[in-house]
Every structure is written in C-alpha cells, then in structure tokens.
Amino acid sequence: MHYQNREYPYQTPPELKGENPGKYPVAIVGAGPIGMAMAIDLALHGIRSVILDDNNKVSVGSRAICWAKRTLEIFDRLGIGDRMLEKGVTWKVGRLFYGEKEVFNFDLLPDDAHKMPAFINLQQYYVEEYLVDRIADFPDLIDLRWLSKVTGEKIEDDGVTLHVQTAEGNYDLRAGYVLACDGCKSQIRQRMGLAFEGQIFEEHFLITDVEMPEPPFESETPERWFWFNPPFHAGQSALLHRQPDNIYRIDLQLGPDADPIEEAKSEHVIPRVKQIIGDREFKIDWVSVYSFTCAMLERFVHGRVIFVGDSAHVVSPFGARGGNGGIQDVDNLGWKLAAVLKGEAEPVLLDSYDEERRHGARENIKNSSRATNFMTPKSKMETIFRDSVLTLASDLPFARTLVNSGRLSVPCTLDGIGLQMPHLNKNGAAPGTACPDAPLPGGWLLNQLGGEFVLLTIGEKARQASLPGVTNLHFENNAAVSAHYGDDVIYLIRPDQHIAATLDAEADSETLERALAYAKGKPALETAS
Amino acid sequence: MRKTLTQTDRLQPHGDDFYELLMAAHDGLAFDQSAALNARLVLILANEVGDFGTLTAAIDRAKKT
Ligand SMILES: Cc1cc2nc3c(=O)[nH]c(=O)nc-3n(C[C@H](O)[C@H](O)[C@H](O)COP(=O)(O)OP(=O)(O)OC[C@H]3O[C@@H](n4cnc5c(N)ncnc54)[C@H](O)[C@@H]3O)c2cc1C
Numbered sequence: 001m002h003y004q005n006r007e008y009p010y011q012t013p014p015e016l017k018g019e020n021p022g023k024y025p026v027a028i029v030g031a032g033p034i035g036m037a038m039a040i041d042l043a044l045h046g047i048r049s050v051i052l053d054d055n056n057k058v059s060v061g062s063r064a065i066c067w068a069k070r071t072l073e074i075f076d077r078l079g080i081g082d083r084m085l086e087k088g089v090t091w092k093v094g095r096l097f098y099g100e101k102e103v104f105n106f107d108l109l110p111d112d113a114h115k116m117p118a119f120i121n122l123q124q125y126y127v128e129e130y131l132v133d134r135i136a137d138f139p140d141l142i143d144l145r146w147l148s149k150v151t152g153e154k155i156e157d158d159g160v161t162l163h164v165q166t167a168e169g170n171y172d173l174r175a176g177y178v179l180a181c182d183g184c185k186s187q188i189r190q191r192m193g194l195a196f197e198g199q200i201f202e203e204h205f206l207i208t209d210v211e212m213p214e215p216p217f218e219s220e221t222p223e224r225w226f227w228f229n230p231p232f233h234a235g236q237s238a239l240l241h242r243q244p245d246n247i248y249r250i251d252l253q254l255g256p257d258a259d260p261i262e263e264a265k266s267e268h269v270i271p272r273v274k275q276i277i278g279d280r281e282f283k284i285d286w287v288s289v290y291s292f293t294c295a296m297l298e299r300f301v302h303g304r305v306i307f308v309g310d311s312a313h314v315v316s317p318f319g320a321r322g323g324n325g326g327i328q329d330v331d332n333l334g335w336k337l338a339a340v341l342k343g344e345a346e347p348v349l350l351d352s353y354d355e356e357r358r359h360g361a362r363e364n365i366k367n368s369s370r371a372t373n374f375m376t377p378k379s380k381m382e383t384i385f386r387d388s389v390l391t392l393a394s395d396l397p398f399a400r401t402l403v404n405s406g407r408l409s410v411p412c413t414l415d416g417i418g419l420q421m422p423h424l425n426k427n428g429a430a431p432g433t434a435c436p437d438a439p440l441p442g443g444w445l446l447n448q449l450g451g452e453f454v455l456l457t458i459g460e461k462a463r464q465a466s467l468p469g470v471t472n473l474h475f476e477n478n479a480a481v482s483a484h485y486g487d488d489v490i491y492l493i494r495p496d497q498h499i500a501a502t503l504d505a506e507a508d509s510e511t512l513e514r515a516l517a518y519a520k521g522k523p524a525l526e527t528a529s
Numbered sequence: 530m531r532k533t534l535t536q537t538d539r540l541q542p543h544g545d546d547f548y549e550l551l552m553a554a555h556d557g558l559a560f561d562q563s564a565a566l567n568a569r570l571v572l573i574l575a576n577e578v579g580d581f582g583t584l585t586a587a588i589d590r591a592k593k594t
Contacts, residue, residue: 370545381555381563391594398538402548
C-alpha cells in the first residue's frame with residue numbers, strides 16, 4: 001500500500017504573535033530523522049528546543065530503509081524502538097549472485113542475547129512519522145515548527161540569531177546553540193563558507209520501490225538479493241530487498257553515462273523490473289535516479305553552530321551508513337550538550353563530539369567508498385580482480401569475505417580517543433565500546449543503561465563500589481552479563497551507552513571520581529589550560 | 530605432495546585493507562604494466578608460500594573459472 005504522507009500544520013509562532021519568548025537554549029534546523037531525534041534526546045535530558053523545518057511532511061519517496069542494531073538501540077532509548085521493530089522487516093537470508101549463478105548465501109540468525117536484530121528494513125517516512133509522534137510527548141520541551149525556513153544566521157560568541165521565513169511573515173529567533181540538521185545540501189554550511197570535500201562517484205543508480213502482493217522469494221522469509229553482472233543487466237550490479245507493506249526496493253547500477261531523466265521514465269523502468277522479478281503482478285511506487293559523493297566537514301563544531309547528520313558528512317548508500325551514522329551523532333552529542341547547558345560540564349566537552357564523530361564519519365566514508373569502488377571498478381584490471389574474487393568466492397571463504405556489496409553499519413570504537421580512560425582492567429571490555437546488550441529477567445540490559453551515567457558493577461568484589469550522584473547497577477553470577485562484561489569489574493557507562501572506564505573491582509572512590517571527571521571532559525580541559 | 534587449499538580466511542581482519550592496497554598499487558598503470566605487477570606479485574607470494582604442494586593446488590584452482 002502506498003504511503004500516505006500526512007501534512008503537518010503550520011502554527012503561528014510566539015514571535016509573530018508579538019510575544020517575546022526570549023532566548024531558546026537550542027534551535028534545531030531541519031526536521032529530518034536527525035533533527036527530530038536530536039530534539040527528543042535533549043528533551044529526555046530536560047533541555048528545551050525549537051525545531052524549524054521548511055517543509056510540512058516527512059520524507060517523501062524512498063530514501064533510507066536499512067537500520068542497524070546500534071541505531072535501533074539508540075531509537076529504543078529515544079522511545080520509538082519498539083514501534084520500528086514491530087513494523088520493520090527483519091532480515092534473514094542474504095543471497096549473492098554473479099551472472100546466472102548463486103555464489104553464496106548466508107542466514108542472519110537472530111541473536112537471542114540482544115533485544116535488537118542486526119538490521120531491519122523500514123522506510124524512512126515511517127521512522128520520521130514515529131519521531132513526529134514521539135515529539136508530541138514533550139509539548140513543553142519541543143516546539144516543532146513546520147513551514148519555517150531558516151534563511152540566514154548571525155553567529156555571536158554567546159549564541160546565534162536565526163532569520164526565519166514563513167508564509168505569514170519573517171522573524172528572528174535567538175538561541176544559545178544552533179544544531180544544523182539541514183541535510184546534505186546544508187545551506188547553513190554553504191552560508192558559512194565551509195569546505196565539504198571528498199570523493200565524487202560518477203556512477204548513476206536507479207532506485208525503485210515496487211509493490212508486489214506475492215514475494216518473489218521461494219518462501220515468506222525476507223531475503224536480500226545482490227547481483228554482480230546479472231543476466232538481466234549486463235555488466236552492472238543490482239539489489240533487491242523487502243520492506244514493510246509488500247514493498248520491495250530495487251537498486252540498479254546504471255553506469256556513468258546513463259541519462260537520469262530518461263532512465264526514470266516508466267517505459268524504461270517497467271521492463272527492467274519485469275526482467276528481475278519475472279512475470280508477476282506489481283506496481284511501481286517510487287522511482288529516482290541518483291549519483292553520490294562521500295564527503296565530510298573538516299570540523300563539526302563551529303562555536304555555537306554544530307553540524308549533525310548529513311550536513312556534516314555524506315556517504316554512498318552502500319552499507320547504509322548515512323542515517324545510521326547520523327543517529328550515532330545524535331547519541332554522542334545529546335548528553336554532552338545537555339551537560340554543558342546545565343552547567344555540569346564545560347563547553348570544551350563539545351569538542352569531544354567533534355573528535356569522536358569525525359572518527360566515526362571517517363570510518364563510514366572509508367567503508368562506503370570501498371564498497372562503491374568494488375561495485376564500480378574503474379579500470380580493466382580492477383574489473384578482472386573484482387570478477388576473480390567473485391569466481392573464487394564459490395568455494396574459498398577468504399574470497400567470500402572480500403566480496404563487498406556494502407559493509408553494514410556497526411558502531412565504531414572510541415578506544416584511545418576523546419574521553420576514554422586507558423583500559424585499566426583487562427578482565428572487562430575496552431573503554432570506548434558501545435555496550436553490548438544482554439537478556440535480564442523480564443527485560444534487557446540496554447534498557448537499564450543510557451540517558452545518564454551509570455556505575456555498572458559486576459561480581460561480588462565490585463559490590464561495594466559507589467559514586468555519589470551516579471546510579472549503580474550491580475550483577476553477580478549472571479552468565480549472560482558476564483559473557484560480555486567479564487567478572488569483578490567496575491564500569492562507568494556514559495549516557496550514550498558507551499563504556500567510559502573499565503576499572504578494578506577494588507578501585508577506590510577517588511579513582512571513580514576521576515573516571516567521571518574524565519568522561520565529562522577533564523582531559524580536554526587539562527590540555528586546553 | 531598435492532595439497533588442498535586452506536578453508537581458513539587468513540586475510541581477516543584486514544581483507545578490505547588488503548584489497549584497497551592492491552587496487553591502489555594498480556592505480557594509474559597501463560594494462561600491461563598492471564599485468565607485470567601482478568606477475569611480480571604472484572612470484573613473490575609463491576616464494577612466501579614456499580610449499581610446492583600448496584602452490585600446485587593454488588594453480589589448479591586458479592585455472593578453473
Ligand atoms: C537512495 C538513498 C538510500 C539511502 N539508504 C539509507 C539506508 O538504508 N540507511 C541509512 O541509514 N541511510 C540511508 N540513506 C541516507 C539517509 O537518507 C540520510 O542520511 C538521512 O536522511 C539524513 O538525515 P538528516 O536529518 O541529516 O537530513 P535530511 O533527512 O535531509 O533532513 C534535512 C531536513 O532539513 C530541512 N531543511 C533543509 N534546509 C532547511 C532550511 N533552510 N530551513 C529549514 N529546514 C531546512 C529539510 O526539509 C529536511 O526535512 C539513504 C539515502 C539515499 C538518498
């Protein structure tokens with residue numbers, strides 16, 4: 001069934017009613033997935049924000065569909081994880097074809113030790129709709145303004161004045177911090193004259209969403225099919241996977257010389273789809289042709305203006321690292337900005353967002369560029385190598401892992417950078433790791449972590465540890481928890497569910513205090529002074 | 530003695546790094562130069578492998594497409 005875009009109403013803001021709302025702590029430009037998730041994270045910390053969006057709809061047409069485990073865990077903390085899981089299609093079987101032949105397949109067995117699966121497919125419009133609904137839970141903290149375009153900004157040391165354009169008239173709005181979540185074509189970035197450089201790929205890809213009442217697979221199990229050089233599309237690659245509502249995404253590589261407008265015409269699209277799915281009933285739901293860039297800003301934090309999501313970095317879609325990477329930005333920035341605004345940390349803490357998430361973005365760009373390079377060899381020799389890998393992959397495991405149709409998004413480790421303390425207790429997982437989930441009686445470990453600092457103590461020897469003002473979570477003789485976290489270890493867990501410190505079970509309170517100060521930016525302060 | 534090829538993936542965790550390095554080595558070369566680079570590489574790697582039985586098995590497998 002074709003998605004019906006709701007139109008969200010414009011409402012006259014206080015500024016145009018002659019009221020003086022004063023300075024907002026945070027203004028967010030852009031109500032895409034990143035801007036909205038950002039507002040919710042801040043609201044969960046009690047921080048008020050205004051979101052301005054030039055549109056009045058959620059994402060139109062087909063964009064992100066694939067959401068990774070870590071992203072789902074973050075969305076779960078923000079309050080929409082269960083809805084996403086319920087509606088989304090959980091992937092299971094993947095098949096890889098080269099020419100006519102199936103080279104290999106894999107089964108993503110569910111991991112019972114984690115609440116969230118490795119991946120789900122869910123159209124971006126649903127994710128955004130759920131975010132809009134969730135925002136309604138915070139009427140006093142989030143002011144979401146549709147049809148409000150930001151046309152300029154005046155940046156000062158203690159805040160930013162935004163110029164906002166609406167059909168009713170224009171107004172200025174003052175905020176302590178502006179979060180530029182205005183997407184890959186960010187006008188804020190352009191107006192500030194910031195370089196956005198990287199690798200441009202010449203290839204064109206066609207994406208189409210096709211509605212089919214009957215799955216093209218042999219069973220009801222959702223599959224993901226990827227072809228190199230398929231018989232129906234010589235020399236190129238193709239991808240088919242399932243989304244909710246009996247909608248299937250097809251991606252077709254078109255080569256660098258394709259004419260995007262011509263290719264998107266239904267007289268070209270329909271025969272191509274027929275070649276892939278055979279003679280069965282289908283309806284085209286969406287078609288677009290795109291090419292892409294992998295690029296990022298040199299810095300994400302520019303004083304009072306902070307770039308988050310696609311405005312800060314863009315990747316090719318292979319590996320689904322765009323939205324997934326942006327949600328990890330939100331996770332990283334939310335608690336830091338809240339701590340700074342509440343006076344619990346110095347502004348220098350925001351520099352760690354810059355450092356940690358540029359590290360993440362670099363890793364995402366590296367992986368998606370590699371996948372794109374594998375799919376679009378740029379010389380005869382590269383093509384020979386690529387095809388040889390595919391040939392060997394039928395029986396040699398090493399070649400199978402070299403086949404690169406996208407390395408799916410996993411959280412990067414922050415070990416050794418930013419706020420992480422050295423790894424002081426080798427019985428436990430390394431600092432900088434995103435906390436693995438574990439089943440608990442009646443729930444999940446990750447639902448008990450996050451949002452605030454937590455002192456996680458494991459094993460009898462660690463039982464005495466405590467840190468004033470920090471919640472303590474203790475486990476003993478819990479095999480599921482110890483499988484990931486070891487025994488006789490004290491962890492300090494950050495509000496974004498990352499391990500800040502891994503300490504000895506006997507660590508004294510001074511050490512624990514120091515770990516907390518460290519995680520709130522103390523090392524950065526020391527180098528700054 | 531004739532051997533079978535290893536089923537162990539010994540390139541991990543650096544498989545993608547290796548592939549990138551290999552492509553970068555070919556970057557900008559004419560096709561003949563690329564072929565010559567491959568030949569040198571095969572010879573060097575053959576010596577690293579050393580074992581004649583393994584090399585025989587590798588040549589046999591590589592001949593199949
Ligand atoms: C074909 C395709 C497939 C993809 N597949 C995946 C995938 O499977 N998984 C994944 O994780 N990611 C995927 N992505 C990437 C994903 O769609 C983006 O990373 C994601 O949308 C970024 O969110 P954002 O909120 O940063 O930006 P956007 O979603 O672009 O939102 C920006 C918002 O800002 C608003 N705005 C812009 N300028 C102004 C202004 N001046 N004033 C007010 N508002 C403004 C816009 O209207 C928009 O609502 C895909 C992208 C494409 C194109």
